[in-house]
Amino acid sequence: xxxxxxxxxxxxxxxxxxxxxxxxxxxxxxxxxxxxxxxxxxxxxxxxxxxxxxxxxxxxxxxxxxxxxxxxxxxxxxxxxxxxxxxxxxxxxxxxxxxxxxxxxxxxxxxxxxxxxxxxxxxxxxxxxxxxxxxxxxxxxxxxxxxxxxxxxxxxxxxxxxxxxxxxxxxxxxxxxxxxxxxxxxxxxxxxxxxxxxxxxxxxxxxxxxxxxxxxxxxxxxxxxxxxxxxxxxxxxxxxxxxxxxxxxxxxxxxxxxxxxxxxxxxxxx
Amino acid sequence: xxxxxxxxxxxxxxxxxxxxxxxxxxxxxxxxxxxxxxxxxxxxxxxxxxxxxxxxxxxxxxxxxxxxxxxxxxxxxxxxxxxxxxxxxxxxxxxxxxxxxxxxxxxxxxxxxxxxxxxxxxxxxxxxxxxxxxxxxxxxxxxxxxxxxxxxxxxxxxxxxxxxxxxxxxxxxxxxxxxxxxxxxxxxxxxxxxxxxxxxxxxxxxxxxxxxxx
Numbered sequence: 001x002x003x004x005x006x007x008x009x010x011x012x013x014x015x016x017x018x019x020x021x022x023x024x025x026x027x028x029x030x031x032x033x034x035x036x037x038x039x040x041x042x043x044x045x046x047x048x049x050x051x052x053x054x055x056x057x058x059x060x061x062x063x064x065x066x067x068x069x070x071x072x073x074x075x076x077x078x079x080x081x082x083x084x085x086x087x088x089x090x091x092x093x094x095x096x097x098x099x100x101x102x103x104x105x106x107x108x109x110x111x112x113x114x115x116x117x118x119x120x121x122x123x124x125x126x127x128x129x130x131x132x133x134x135x136x137x138x139x140x141x142x143x144x145x146x147x148x149x150x151x152x153x154x155x156x157x158x159x160x161x162x163x164x165x166x167x168x169x170x171x172x173x174x175x176x177x178x179x180x181x182x183x184x185x186x187x188x189x190x191x192x193x194x195x196x197x198x199x200x201x202x203x204x205x206x207x208x209x210x211x212x213x214x215x216x217x218x219x220x221x222x223x224x225x226x227x228x229x230x231x232x233x234x235x236x237x238x239x240x241x242x243x244x245x246x247x248x249x250x251x252x253x254x255x256x257x258x259x260x261x262x263x264x265x266x267x268x269x270x
Numbered sequence: 271x272x273x274x275x276x277x278x279x280x281x282x283x284x285x286x287x288x289x290x291x292x293x294x295x296x297x298x299x300x301x302x303x304x305x306x307x308x309x310x311x312x313x314x315x316x317x318x319x320x321x322x323x324x325x326x327x328x329x330x331x332x333x334x335x336x337x338x339x340x341x342x343x344x345x346x347x348x349x350x351x352x353x354x355x356x357x358x359x360x361x362x363x364x365x366x367x368x369x370x371x372x373x374x375x376x377x378x379x380x381x382x383x384x385x386x387x388x389x390x391x392x393x394x395x396x397x398x399x400x401x402x403x404x405x406x407x408x409x410x411x412x413x414x415x416x417x418x419x420x421x422x423x424x425x426x427x428x429x430x431x432x433x434x435x436x437x438x439x440x441x442x443x444x445x446x447x448x449x450x451x452x453x454x455x456x457x458x459x460x461x462x463x464x465x466x467x468x469x470x471x472x473x474x475x476x477x478x479x480x481x482x483x484x
Contacts, residue, residue: 002359007366042367044320045347075306078305081310083313155322158314163314183468203450211458211462235416237420241388244384244388248381
């Protein structure tokens with residue numbers, strides 16, 4: 001039951017998906033559609049598990065008070081605040097004070113609950129009681145403050161001004177700068193990689209130079225752009241195809257191992 | 271509000287760039303902030319795309335509710351049994367559905383797209399004709415031949431069941447030449463994409479924030 005049923009399920013659903021490809025019938029497409037919908041819905045629960053794991057790890061780090069324990073606190077606060085923004089909407093031209101007060105009360109209540117469940121045994125009940133009290137205060141704020149409201153069943157949260165601001169002015173700049181930072185390290189790496197020590201290193205150097213200089217203005221610009229296009233569309237394409245064919249065959253072999261129950265790593269231990 | 275947001279974005283940008291000097295508290299705080307915000311962002315987006323739009327609108331509020339979607343939701347709830355060690359093994363059932371269905375789907379899909387279609391594109395239409403004149407287009411034909419040689423020699427290089435010696439070894443060596451050209455092109459491409467991102471950030475700092483660039 002614990003290990004046999006999952007193996008049977010993998011075989012049945014795997015075979016079903018393979019067969020449906022060769023049976024171009026309306027019903028076969030319907031079955032495929034259902035399976036894909038289920039996968040998508042199950043996926044969001046897997047994401048919830050991931051979030052819970054992030055919270056657990058962060059709380060454990062904070063409670064241990066080891067070096068750098070402050071940063072998981074930043075992660076937890078930003079996570080909670082962003083989720084709060086995503087599930088609420090704020091009335092236009094209304095005051096923001098009630099909204100921010102509600103977030104603060106919610107954060108403290110959540111922290112007390114987390115400490116009550118995961119923290120040390122001492123004062124556990126007090127923390128849970130405090131968390132419950134603050135949650136009641138938060139509920140009263142949610143009911144009586146008309147400047148904001150919860151939006152679980154409309155996608156309005158995605159258009160919440162604060163949610164959009166957090167995305168535009170925190171997430172995007174951080175993400176873009178993280179990748180931009182790599183420009184410095186990749187330049188240093190390319191200095192070491194692009195040394196013409198032998199034929200292979202020289203080929204690497206030449207093709208990289210041609211691709212990097214393709215947008216260079218000047219008399220050589222057009223020639224470099226054409227050469228770069230040829231490098232990308234001919235020798236590069238040839239090796240990419242060899243790699244892609246290899247990957248395709250590798251995926252087929254791995255999928256076959258999974259469907260036949262030879263590869264069982266997804267079940268974990270126990 | 272806009273001005274405050276730009277200042278926050280600028281401070282965060284400088285915070286990440288501060289790593290160039292050395293690992294420091296500001297960088298670590300920015301990193302932690304990014305983890306929290308992006309995890310929450312994707313959770314919210316997936317919630318509205320999958321739970322709200324697909325499940326809630328499909329199985330609850332639709333004129334003709336699709337009751338089969340409830341099976342997905344129940345399987346999703348079973349996935350959460352992983353949090354309870356005693357019955358954690360139940361979470362293998364939805365996991366088995368995901369793994370089995372994905373394996374079946376990918377097995378055929380990737381075989382067609384990655385193997386068959388690529389082989390087909392490589393060996394078909396090697397001799398290219400000029401549509402205007404009807405004569406052989408020598409440039410394109412040469413390109414097709416180079417691609418054929420590159421794909422074959424690249425595949426030979428990745429075949430490790432036979433020792434790379436003699437003709438087989440020489441072919442594999444030609445394969446490594448093609449691979450190095452590809453790695454060089456990919457590396458150059460990555461360098462340029464990172465550079466354009468860097469230019470974008472500098473443009474933001476000097477333009478939107480400091481107003482030096484107009």
